[in-house]
Amino acid sequence: MSTPAHPRRATLSEVAALASVSIATVSKVLNGRSGVSDETRSRVESLLDERNYNRRNTSQSAAPLVDVLCFEIDSPFGGAAISGIERVAREQGIGMVVTGTEVTHQPGAAWVEGVLRRQPIGIILVAAALSEKVKARLRSRNIPVVMIDPYGAPATDAPSIGSADWNGGYLATRHLIELGHTRIAIVTGPDDMLASTARLSGYRAALDSAGIRPRRDWIRPGKFHHDDGLSQGIELLRADPDERPTAIFASSDLQALGVYDAARSLGLDVPGDVSVVGYDDLAIAKWAGPAMTTIRVPLAEMAEQAMRLVTRLRSEPELAFRRVDMATTLVVRGSTAPPRA
Amino acid sequence: MSTPAHPRRATLSEVAALASVSIATVSKVLNGRSGVSDETRSRVESLLDERNYNRRNTSQSAAPLVDVLCFEIDSPFGGAAISGIERVAREQGIGMVVTGTEVTHQPGAAWVEGVLRRQPIGIILVAAALSEKVKARLRSRNIPVVMIDPYGAPATDAPSIGSADWNGGYLATRHLIELGHTRIAIVTGPDDMLASTARLSGYRAALDSAGIRPRRDWIRPGKFHHDDGLSQGIELLRADPDERPTAIFASSDLQALGVYDAARSLGLDVPGDVSVVGYDDLAIAKWAGPAMTTIRVPLAEMAEQAMRLVTRLRSEPELAFRRVDMATTLVVRGSTAPPRA
Numbered sequence: 001m002s003t004p005a006h007p008r009r010a011t012l013s014e015v016a017a018l019a020s021v022s023i024a025t026v027s028k029v030l031n032g033r034s035g036v037s038d039e040t041r042s043r044v045e046s047l048l049d050e051r052n053y054n055r056r057n058t059s060q061s062a063a064p065l066v067d068v069l070c071f072e073i074d075s076p077f078g079g080a081a082i083s084g085i086e087r088v089a090r091e092q093g094i095g096m097v098v099t100g101t102e103v104t105h106q107p108g109a110a111w112v113e114g115v116l117r118r119q120p121i122g123i124i125l126v127a128a129a130l131s132e133k134v135k136a137r138l139r140s141r142n143i144p145v146v147m148i149d150p151y152g153a154p155a156t157d158a159p160s161i162g163s164a165d166w167n168g169g170y171l172a173t174r175h176l177i178e179l180g181h182t183r184i185a186i187v188t189g190p191d192d193m194l195a196s197t198a199r200l201s202g203y204r205a206a207l208d209s210a211g212i213r214p215r216r217d218w219i220r221p222g223k224f225h226h227d228d229g230l231s232q233g234i235e236l237l238r239a240d241p242d243e244r245p246t247a248i249f250a251s252s253d254l255q256a257l258g259v260y261d262a263a264r265s266l267g268l269d270v271p272g273d274v275s276v277v278g279y280d281d282l283a284i285a286k287w288a289g290p291a292m293t294t295i296r297v298p299l300a301e302m303a304e305q306a307m308r309l310v311t312r313l314r315s316e317p318e319l320a321f322r323r324v325d326m327a328t329t330l331v332v333r334g335s336t337a338p339p340r341a
Numbered sequence: 342m343s344t345p346a347h348p349r350r351a352t353l354s355e356v357a358a359l360a361s362v363s364i365a366t367v368s369k370v371l372n373g374r375s376g377v378s379d380e381t382r383s384r385v386e387s388l389l390d391e392r393n394y395n396r397r398n399t400s401q402s403a404a405p406l407v408d409v410l411c412f413e414i415d416s417p418f419g420g421a422a423i424s425g426i427e428r429v430a431r432e433q434g435i436g437m438v439v440t441g442t443e444v445t446h447q448p449g450a451a452w453v454e455g456v457l458r459r460q461p462i463g464i465i466l467v468a469a470a471l472s473e474k475v476k477a478r479l480r481s482r483n484i485p486v487v488m489i490d491p492y493g494a495p496a497t498d499a500p501s502i503g504s505a506d507w508n509g510g511y512l513a514t515r516h517l518i519e520l521g522h523t524r525i526a527i528v529t530g531p532d533d534m535l536a537s538t539a540r541l542s543g544y545r546a547a548l549d550s551a552g553i554r555p556r557r558d559w560i561r562p563g564k565f566h567h568d569d570g571l572s573q574g575i576e577l578l579r580a581d582p583d584e585r586p587t588a589i590f591a592s593s594d595l596q597a598l599g600v601y602d603a604a605r606s607l608g609l610d611v612p613g614d615v616s617v618v619g620y621d622d623l624a625i626a627k628w629a630g631p632a633m634t635t636i637r638v639p640l641a642e643m644a645e646q647a648m649r650l651v652t653r654l655r656s657e658p659e660l661a662f663r664r665v666d667m668a669t670t671l672v673v674r675g676s677t678a679p680p681r682a
Contacts, residue, residue, distance in 0.1 A: 033403065062374065063458035065438070074424035074641075076417070076624075083415035086441050093451060095459055097406070097436040100427050110434060117404035118436055226628055257628050264630055283417075284625050287567055287598045289605055300415075 010051035018051070019044050030141065032116030048140035065095045066310060067115050069107055070126040073100040076253075076282035077299065081126045081148055084303025092311060094121065105129045112137055122310035124148060125158070126303075144313035146306045150297065151193040159309055161302045161324050165195045168295040168328035169202025169249075172277045175293070175330055176247040177210045180338045181275060185218035185245035187232045187255055196224075199251050199279065218245055222255055229258020230265075237266050237274060246274060246339040253278040253285045253294055256335070260288065271337035281331050290334035298326050351392035359392070360385050371482065373457030386474075389481035406436045407651060408456050410448050411467040414441040417594075417623035418640065422467045422489055425644025433652060435462065446470045453478055463651035465489060466499070467644075485654035487647045491638060492534040500650055502643045502665050506536045509636040509669035510543025510590075513618045516634070516671055517588040518551045521679045522616060526559035526586035528573045528596055537565075540592050540620065559586055563596055570599020571606075578607050578615060587615060587680040594619040594626045594635055597676070601629065612678035622672050631675035639667050 012030075016023045021040060028036050029044040036044075066089055070078045082098060089096040097118060101107050105128050112134050115123065122144040130138075130145070135157070138145060147160035176184050186203050189196030200219070207214050220236065222228030229250050237244050250256035256278030263270050270276050270290060278285055278294035285292040305324060353371075357364045362381060369377050370385040377385075407430055411419045423439060430437040438459060442448050446469050453475045456464065463485040471479075471486070476498070479486060488501035517525050527544050530537030541560070548555050561577065563569030570591050578585050591597035597619030604611050611617050611631060619626055619635035626633040646665060 031403070062372070063455065063460075065436075065459075067436075073427060074420045074624075076420070079415045079417070079420035082423070082439065083441060086414060086439060090440060090449065090451075093455060095406075095408075095438040095455055096440070098423065098427060098439050099431060099437070100424060108431070110431075114404065114434060114436055118406075119404075254628065257630070260630050283415075284628065287595065287625065289598070289601050289630060 010047075015044065015047050015051060018047050030116070031119075032113040045137060045140070049136040063095060064093070065097050065118055065120040066307065067118065067120040067123045068096055068098045068126060069101060069111065069123065069128045069130075070098060071101050071105050071128045073098065076284055077150070077280070078126060080282070080299040081303045084300035085124060085126075085307045087300075088304045088307035092307075094311070101128050106131060107134075115143070116141060119143075121314050122146065124303075124306050124310055127151065144310055146310045146313070148299075148302050148306045150299070150302075151189075151195045159313070159323070161306045161309070161326065162195075163297045163302060164325045164328045165198035166202040166205075168279060168297070169199035170206045171202075171328065171330045172199075172249045172279065172295050173203045173206035174210075175332065175336065176249065176275060176277065177206060177212070179247075179275065179336060181247040182210075182212050183218075183245045183339075184212070184247045184249065185215075185220065185236050186249045187220045187222040187229055187251060187259065189222060189224045189251040189255075191221065196251060203249060222251060224252040224255055226254045226258040226261075229255035230261050231258075233259035233262025234265065237262055237268060244274075247276070247336070248274060249277045249279075251279050253280045253282045253288075253292060255279075256292055256294070257284070257288060260335075271335050272340070275336040275339070277336060285331075286333065288335070293333045293336040294331050296329045296331050298328070302326055351388075356385065356388050356392060360388050371457070372460075373454040386478060386481070390477040404436060405434070406438050406459055406461040407648065408459065408461040408464045409437055409439045409467060410442060410452065410464065410469045410471075411439060412442050412446050412469045414439065417625055418491070418621070419467060421623070421640040422644045425641035426465060426467075426648045428641075429645045429648035433648075435652070442469050447472060448475075456484070457482060460484075462655050463487065465644075465647050465651055468492065485651055487651045487654070489640075489643050489647045491640070491643075492530075492536045500654070500664070502647045502650070502667065503536075504638045504643060505666045505669045506539035507543040507546075509620060509638070510540035511547045512543070512669065512671045513540075513590045513620065513636050514544045514547035515551075516673065517590065517616060517618065517677065518547060518553070520588075520616065520677060522588040523551075523553050524559075524586045524680075525553070525588045525590060526556075526561065526577050527590045528561045528563040528570055528592060528600065530563060530565045530592040532562065537592060544590060563592060565593040565596055567595045567599040567602075570596035571602050572599075574600035574603025575606065578603055578609060585615075588617070588677070589615060590618045590620075592620050594621045594623045594629075594633060596620075597633055597635065598625070598629060601676075612676050613681070616677040616680070618677060626672075627674065629676070634674045634677040635672050637670045637672050639669070643667055 016026045072078045086096050125147045145158040147158050149160040149162045188200050220232040259276050278292045281294045281296035285294045357367045413419050427437050466488045486499040488499050490501040490503045529541050561573040600617050619633045622635045622637035626635045
């Protein structure tokens, strides 16, 4: 009854014949082993991809692994994601291999070789990205990739787990409006990240639905960093009391800590003189002084979803959905209060 | 010329004969596979350990792994350690498998089975501990264990990497004395951790060498937590200005943030009314308001050392040294200042 839904996939010996090399050589390339010239490796790689070679998952590995590629492991953000993935991996008896990327969001050249040798059941990217070439190599080995994408990559060809950024921006701003604020500024994230745009858009929508027109000079560019919060916070807050905002929505918790520092350096009290809302709800938010009102990005749950998805993709490779956005919520703490009368 | 330095190690078939089981069964136990009754597994395990069975490292694995067992991955502390290990593992082409422990510092029962199946080149414990039974199983497979031990476990049978706690306590306290403080309190860590005792001892020594007698009620017990810092900070600071300390040395950065909150809740300024020194130099220390003066524990370097040691142990199993303490340093930021005249 079943008809092939896909073009027939090439076998190992067909690929070897096409490349005019031995089956052993193709096998070396497949498994990321040495002893093959760069030229041959590249030719075999192309054929494997073109001909849609599909490694048979002959037997379940005795020691199954999942490979996680994480931007800045040593950040509150990376830690939360890794921890969430690990919890599900542990439940399922799968070992979690973690590799970091720094500076760029892409892995070093050796990473994919290690992955091919380890033959993981799948790969989870945490705020990390792969080149087209690397993606093709993974595809040819039938190794699925899932992204935990906190920044809303504009176009992805892998299933991805994000969170509801527009809603987060809306919730943060509406909270300030409900407290009675009308002079509300925002420090944004990088404008090439969809997450920043969505949060800003949520801010605008909340103001709009309350009939408040945003002042253009109260929309200040930032990059999610502490430094932006500090410098933009000073720009916003050094105006006269009647001319400055009574509330600032920062697009990340770190940025909000920078705004705290700006207020402090100007002798202003949070939340007495200025209310501050952050974004992320990292552990540092609740330890800040005052404890920070922020938007919770459910990183641990996103990580768990990604891990569950990567194991499902293995048995259900045609799994159709491409993007799941998980709900964000407002966490009210001590950094927001009604404006002074 | 070489004479055997150790009793002869049993072979697989000798262990099988002694246990009255097949070689295949011993092999299953060795590799953590299923299909063996608990009773048989336990009997074979005991024999493997007693008879000093030594797995031959026949061939280097094509995809070498190191297993990291980490208490609270999702803490600033765990993140720094994992990140440091990963950097060295990546350099060496070794995949890093991470497993978390929570609540207790010991792994779940399934952990060791996974390790035996994966056959890592070694294990690194980050503030985690193993039972005697698990240690014996790893020993019988010749899998070395190295500890990153920030708390100074009192007795260990594995090589461990720590840091100079006494020096840290001394440096923190001497810094306050040099600023002119004489009324210096401490909030300690748990008294069953050698690290706490060493830090407290460093505090006492620094006071002593300056001819300052510590007030007994200014040595306040804590557990490295934010809550301790808050509650003990309030106890210390709610006294009259002439009766309260002008400086507080907290035994962790989190605890120091608790002291910040205590000061804030009493309307006192840090460092104007009270200087605060933390311990650890986690990322949160520099983002705190004011940025925190603290003792830097070189976690990333400790992690790198541990990773280098675990690979050396493989080729040099008799490596003699058992404990390396890496230097701690004082990082001066904005939370300390001379006392008010």
